[in-house]
Amino acid sequence: MEVEHIREIEKNKYMNLFRRQNVCFERGQGSTLYDTAGHAYTDFFGGIAVNSLGYNHPDLVKAISEQAGKLIHISNLYYNRPQAELIDKLVGDTFDKAFLCNSGAEANECAIKIVRKLAHEKGNGKTTIITAKESFHGRTLATVTATGQEKYSAPFSPLPDGFKYVPFNNLDALKSALTDDVGAIMLECIQGESGVMPATYDYLVGAYAYAKQKGVLLILDEVQTGSGRTGSFYAFEHYGIKPDIVTLAKGLGGGVPIGCCLARGEAGTAFAPGDHGTTFGGNPLACAAANVVVDKLLNTNMLDEITELGEYLKNSLSEKLSRHKFVLDIRGKGLLYGVQLDERIPVASIVGKMLSLGYVIGTCGHNTLRFAPPYVITRAEIDGMTDKLEMILSGINI
Ligand SMILES: Cc1ncc(COP(=O)(O)O)c(C=O)c1O
Numbered sequence: 001m002e003v004e005h006i007r008e009i010e011k012n013k014y015m016n017l018f019r020r021q022n023v024c025f026e027r028g029q030g031s032t033l034y035d036t037a038g039h040a041y042t043d044f045f046g047g048i049a050v051n052s053l054g055y056n057h058p059d060l061v062k063a064i065s066e067q068a069g070k071l072i073h074i075s076n077l078y079y080n081r082p083q084a085e086l087i088d089k090l091v092g093d094t095f096d097k098a099f100l101c102n103s104g105a106e107a108n109e110c111a112i113k114i115v116r117k118l119a120h121e122k123g124n125g126k127t128t129i130i131t132a133k134e135s136f137h138g139r140t141l142a143t144v145t146a147t148g149q150e151k152y153s154a155p156f157s158p159l160p161d162g163f164k165y166v167p168f169n170n171l172d173a174l175k176s177a178l179t180d181d182v183g184a185i186m187l188e189c190i191q192g193e194s195g196v197m198p199a200t201y202d203y204l205v206g207a208y209a210y211a212k213q214k215g216v217l218l219i220l221d222e223v224q225t226g227s228g229r230t231g232s233f234y235a236f237e238h239y240g241i242k243p244d245i246v247t248l249a250k251g252l253g254g255g256v257p258i259g260c261c262l263a264r265g266e267a268g269t270a271f272a273p274g275d276h277g278t279t280f281g282g283n284p285l286a287c288a289a290a291n292v293v294v295d296k297l298l299n300t301n302m303l304d305e306i307t308e309l310g311e312y313l314k315n316s317l318s319e320k321l322s323r324h325k326f327v328l329d330i331r332g333k334g335l336l337y338g339v340q341l342d343e344r345i346p347v348a349s350i351v352g353k354m355l356s357l358g359y360v361i362g363t364c365g366h367n368t369l370r371f372a373p374p375y376v377i378t379r380a381e382i383d384g385m386t387d388k389l390e391m392i393l394s395g396i397n398i
Pocket of ligand 1: 103104105106108136137188193223224225249250
């Protein structure tokens with residue numbers, strides 16, 4: 001099928017939701033994607049921070065193929081070995097319980113329901129969840145309401161009650177908002193969608209300490225920052241804190257849809273049978289894929305490599321781009337970086353130009369270019385990408 005034909009079908013028959021780039025990818029190898037015409041592209045976006053091991057990774061392909069030949073789905077009415085192996089690793093020494101689902105939004109729904117269930121159980125009215133302005137937590141009605149950006153939720157009112165929003169990285173505002181009805185604080189370690197905005201050390205550590213002092217839960221949404229993205233398995237490890245609930249998705253399955261909500265203490269035991277559930281969540285196929293990703297992260301030097309590659313990416317971006325006065329900021333950690341540009345330069349046009357030069361990059365809030373490559377990206381590929389970006393930015397006169 002020709003690309004034009006594919007585009008036509010999508011335009012006419014897919015709900016009007018996505019502004020797609022004019023390319024149809026067919027296969028990939030390592031960090032390289034190939035379109036239907038055979039053109040190669042180096043991928044610095046990884047399917048929105050998902051394809052952690054890159055494309056056609058032999059271990060991932062082997063595990064998925066073998067599992068597909070045995071059992072793809074069986075439901076949660078029965079045990080399955082890949083699920084047990086996965087939750088054993090994810091719960092580890094840090095958490096007590098896990099719930100497996102299919103996406104980040106679902107993982108966050110689970111976290112939200114835990115807070116509500118505890119409040120109902122105790123009859124203490126602590127049903128409210130504080131989230132940060134500019135956060136992003138998903139597209140279901142509850143998670144889009146948790147998301148501190150009206151543009152995502154306003155068209156879908158009436159919205160669920162019980163969320164309030166505070167400015168990010170402002171501990172005093174968070175403390176003032178923590179009234180008696182609050183049961184949890186929900187934050188991202190780095191706000192990915194709104195511009196790769198890292199939580200400051202003092203903010204996150206302060207939020208953790210204050211939540212503890214007030215007896216409210218700290219939920220960290222690590223859908224984007226978890227599964228090794230920042231150079232530690234969880235981004236919260238950089239802060240030396242231990243949240244009550246953590247959510248994962250995106251990179252966890254290396255491209256196979258999977259989400260996870262991990263909880264400690266009373267948060268882990270809030271549910272009773274029938275309170276929550278999922279048909280597909282924790283299926284053996286997705287768990288077999290996630291087991292490969294988690295094993296690579298925990299049992300090889302992959303996390304160190306992500307850290308080193310991240311430093312290399314940061315330095316390469318800084319050396320080549322920061323001389324331009326319209327480059328306002330370069331920020332991030334590990335293999336999640338954002339380059340914020342002056343509002344007069346539409347980032348979408350830079351993405352288009354990069355694509356035509358064979359590089360896939362993304363965007364996010366605050367006119368920011370976003371880089372979230374597979375963990376197998378090489379230094380040479382980083383050099384190639386930053387050279388091309390520098391070339392494009394050098395042609396801009398404002
Ligand atoms: C921090 C964060 N939470 C939740 C989500 C929602 O994840 P999903 O699209 O898998 O539902 C995203 C997606 O971008 C995210 O970045």
